[in-house]
Amino acid sequence: MNQQPTVIALGFFDGVHRGHGALLRRTARRAEELGATPAVFTFDRPPKEVVTGRPVPLINSPADRCDLIRRLYGIDQVIMAPFDRAMMTMSWQDFITSLIAEHGAVHLVAGHDYHFGYKNEGTPERLAQRCAELGLGCDIIPKVEYDGLTVSSTYIRTLVEAGEVERAAAFLGHPHCLSQTVTHGRRIGRTIGVPTVNFILPPSVLLPSRGVYITRVTLPGGTSCPGVTNVGVRPTVSDGGPVSVETFLLDYDGDLYGETIRLDFCRRLRPEQRFPSLDALKLQILRDIDDARTYFAEN
Numbered sequence: 192m193n194q195q196p197t198v199i200a201l202g203f204f205d206g207v208h209r210g211h212g213a214l215l216r217r218t219a220r221r222a223e224e225l226g227a228t229p230a231v232f233t234f235d236r237p238p239k240e241v242v243t244g245r246p247v248p249l250i251n252s253p254a255d256r257c258d259l260i261r262r263l264y265g266i267d268q269v270i271m272a273p274f275d276r277a278m279m280t281m282s283w284q285d286f287i288t289s290l291i292a293e294h295g296a297v298h299l300v301a302g303h304d305y306h307f308g309y310k311n312e313g314t315p316e317r318l319a320q321r322c323a324e325l326g327l328g329c330d331i332i333p334k335v336e337y338d339g340l341t342v343s344s345t346y347i348r349t350l351v352e353a354g355e356v357e358r359a360a361a362f363l364g365h366p367h368c369l370s371q372t373v374t375h376g377r378r379i380g381r382t383i384g385v386p387t388v389n390f391i392l393p394p395s396v397l398l399p400s401r402g403v404y405i406t407r408v409t410l411p412g413g414t415s416c417p418g419v420t421n422v423g424v425r426p427t428v429s430d431g432g433p434v435s436v437e438t439f440l441l442d443y444d445g446d447l448y449g450e451t452i453r454l455d456f457c458r459r460l461r462p463e464q465r466f467p468s469l470d471a472l473k474l475q476i477l478r479d480i481d482d483a484r485t486y487f488a489e490n
Contacts, residue, residue: 194295195227195228195295196225196226196227196228196295196296196297197222197227197228197229197230197268197294197295197296197297198218198221198222198225198227198228198229198230198296198297198298198299198300198328199218199230199231199232199270199290199294199296199298199299199300200214200215200217200218200229200230200231200232200266200300200301201232201233201299201300201301201302201305201307201318202214202231202233202301202302202305203233203234203237203238203344204231204233204256204260205237205249205250205251205256205344205348206250206251206344206347206348206363207251207256207259207260207263207264207363207365208342208343208344208347208362208363208364209335209337209342209362209363209364210302210332210334210335210341210342210343211302212263212264212335212364213332213335214300214301214302214332215229215231215260215264215266216264217300217330217332218230218231218266218300219264219265219266221298221300221328221330222298225297225298225328227297227298228268229265229266229268230266230268230269230270230294231260231266231268231269231270232270232272232290232294233256233269233270233271233272234271234272234273234274234278235253235271235272235273235274236253236274236395237249237274238274238279240395241274241275241279242279246395247395248348248395248396248397249348249395249396249397250344250347250348250351250367250396250397251368251396252369252370252393252396253271254370254393255368255369255370255453256269257269257271258370258453259365259368263364263365270294279309280309281308281309282308282309282312283307283308283309283312283313283317283318283321284308284321285308286307286308286313287299287313287318287321287322287325287327288325291325291327296327297327297328298327298328298329298330299318299322299327299328299329299330300329300330300332301315301318301329301330301331301332302315302331302332302334303315303331303332303333303334304334305318305331315331318331319331337361337362338361338362340362342362346362347359347362347363348397350362351367351397351398351399352397352399352400353400354399354400354401354402354404354459355459356399356404356456356457356458356459357457357458357459359456360456360457365455366407366455366456366457367399367455367456368453368454368455368456369390369393369396369398369436369453369454369456370451370452370453370454371390371391371392371393371436371451371452372390372391372449372450372451373388373389373390373447373448373449373450373451373452374389374390374391374448375389375448386439387421387437387438387439388437388438388440388447388452389435389436389437390435390436390437390438392433392434392435392436398422398434398436399422399456399459400422401422401423401424401434401462401463402421402422402423402459402460402461402462402463403419403420403421403422403459403460403461403462403463403479404419404420404421404422404456404457404458404459404460405417405418405419405420405456405457405458405460405482405483405486405487406418406419406420406438406454406455406456406457407454407455407457408438408440408443408452408453408454408455409452409453409455410443410447410450410452411447411450411451411452416440416441416442416443417440417441417442417483417484417486417487418438418439418440418441418454418483419438419439419441419460419476419479419480419483420436420437420438420439420454420456421435421436421437421438421463422434422435422436422463423435423463424463425437425463436454438454439476439480441480441483441484457486457490458486460479460482460483461479
């Protein structure tokens, strides 16, 4: 049992967007007022995926969700609970009492559309009422709007899938990011003088649409450098295959194999395309690099 009192934010937090930010900031403020620890309670996978048996593509991996919550909002305690059969069949009342018994909750914070418990029978109204009965504090955060639209993970997923990473960043409140371990690729970039680092894609995580992007690359240790990232199947050098993520790092020379890096997607430069030769491909990559340098000089 956790004896330290906690103020717990409730939600799945896919994207950790502006709406989630309002909830997380309230959590941190309440914790400071109460002399408690701010915390987040979330699940390792979407409940809908477990209930329907069908994969749900997400904006972030669980690791990136935790990183964004900690890095942007300073909440270090992230409870990543497994969504299993026991959780799926737990009543909404028992879910609330488990937060008190197992995690020391003294105050809960949830969004206006938060549903929980067996068959989603728990609602924001029921949460607030039950907290009052149990002597817990409770905040229900109203919807957050941006550019005349309600900020939601569903809408942001459509933006990421379309490659609209700048508009996605506006609704997220931060660049769309992807973290993963660097693997060895086919080393074709090295043969034409533009070596790249390669990713194995996290399962069930959305990628921006196929194309070339300006990215900010955060390296082990926290330093960063500009990058140019290709998301696609490399049609000039391949006859197809799975979508890959390859990044050329500007002004960096080192071996990152086996290291974890983070890509922040800043701007889409162009669609992926087939070139008539490796020389033509290299020439376009050099143009993309110039565009990236200009972007970071202006931003």
